[in-house]
Amino acid sequence: EAGVAQSPRYKIIEKRQSVAFWCNPISGHATLYWYQQILGQGPKLLIQFQNNGVVDDSQLPKDRFSAERLKGVDSTLKIQPAKLEDSAVYLCASSFSTENYGYTFGSGTRLTVV
Amino acid sequence: GDSVTQMEGPVTLSEEAFLTINCTYTATGYPSLFWYVQYPGEGLQLLLKATKADDKGSNKGFEATYRKETTSFHLEKGSVQVSDSAVYFCALKGSNYQLIWGAGTKLIIKP
Numbered sequence: 001e002a003g004v005a006q007s008p009r010y011k012i013i014e015k016r017q018s019v020a021f022w023c024n025p026i027s028g029h030a031t032l033y034w035y036q037q038i039l040g041q042g043p044k045l046l047i048q049f050q051n052n053g054v055v056d057d058s059q060l061p062k063d064r065f066s067a068e069r070l071k072g073v074d075s076t077l078k079i080q081p082a083k084l085e086d087s088a089v090y091l092c093a094s095s096f097s098t099e100n101y102g103y104t105f106g107s108g109t110r111l112t113v114v
Numbered sequence: 115g116d117s118v119t120q121m122e123g124p125v126t127l128s129e130e131a132f133l134t135i136n137c138t139y140t141a142t143g144y145p146s147l148f149w150y151v152q153y154p155g156e157g158l159q160l161l162l163k164a165t166k167a168d169d170k171g172s173n174k175g176f177e178a179t180y181r182k183e184t185t186s187f188h189l190e191k192g193s194v195q196v197s198d199s200a201v202y203f204c205a206l207k208g209s210n211y212q213l214i215w216g217a218g219t220k221l222i223i224k225p
Contacts, residue, residue: 042203042215043158056212091157102148102160103213 002026004106006092012112018080021109024073025094031055033103034067034077035091043091049075082113116141116208120216123201127194128224135189135219137178137204145206147171147180147187148213152201161189161202199223 005024013019025032030051035043046065048055052072060067064083069075079086089110093103121136139145149161149171162171167182176191187204204216 040218042218043213045212048212056210093158102150102163103158104160105150105158107157 004092004094004104006090006106006109008109009107010110010112012114013082015084015113016081018078019082019111020079021077021090021092021111023075023077023092023106025075025092026104029094029096029104030072031095032069032075033093033095034075035093037089037091037108039088046077079111082111084113087111087113116145116206116214118204118206118214118216120202120204120219123218123220124222125219126222126224129196130193131223133189133191133194133198133221135202135204135221137187137189137216139185139187139204139206141185141206141208141214143209144182145208147178148205148207149176149178149187149189150203150205152203152218154200158203194221194223196223196225 007022032049034046036046037043046060047057047067049069052069067077089108091105091108093105095103117140119138146165148163150158151161152158162173164171164180167180170179178187178189199222201218201220203218205213207213
């Protein structure tokens with residue numbers, strides 16, 4: 001089966017600019033996650049979708065970050081305006097269900113804010 | 115709340131050495147346990163998992179046993195290779211079905 005697709009692979013922007021990341025999960029996976037991984041740290045959950053509904057966005061900085069999954073399939077994560085501390089790898093993952101399955105991760109988008 | 119603690123790295127070993135990366139957890143109920151691996155410049159890959167006590171997960175020569183009595187899920191491999199150099203993350207999925215991550219352990223294998 002095809003894996004989780006993410007684009008772009010790399011992005012460099014100046015602070016205060018906006019940026020958007022795209023994720024297409026594995027077909028049939030109802031649950032989709034966006035994670036932020038800062039260099040040398042474990043992943044931090046930003047938002048979890050179940051189909052097109054938000055399950056958990058408690059760690060999403062809502063003043064600058066937004067995410068949507070309008071048709072319950074692919075998803076977009078946006079940052080506006082970006083700050084230097086947003087430099088990280090943004091990982092998308094999907095799962096067949098919320099129960100005893102691991103997640104399948106995409107390759108991530110490496111964002112550098114200068 | 116639920117948490118995962120894994121040994122700090124980097125762990126540096128010679129090729130063909132025996133590997134242990136310790137992982138302990140705190141959780142209510144009966145979580146599922148996972149090891150993920152992240153090779154340089156790549157995303158996270160599921161290495162192995164165990165969903166109940168005494169289960170042994172295994173893949174690519176790596177093994178980990180779900181020990182409820184010691185709340186541990188240590189990762190082991192009998193003979194490591196240079197290609198095993200990566201960052202290894204222990205994680206649990208608890209009652210809210212979200213993954214709780216350890217901080218990661220960087221493994222460096224020298225030829």
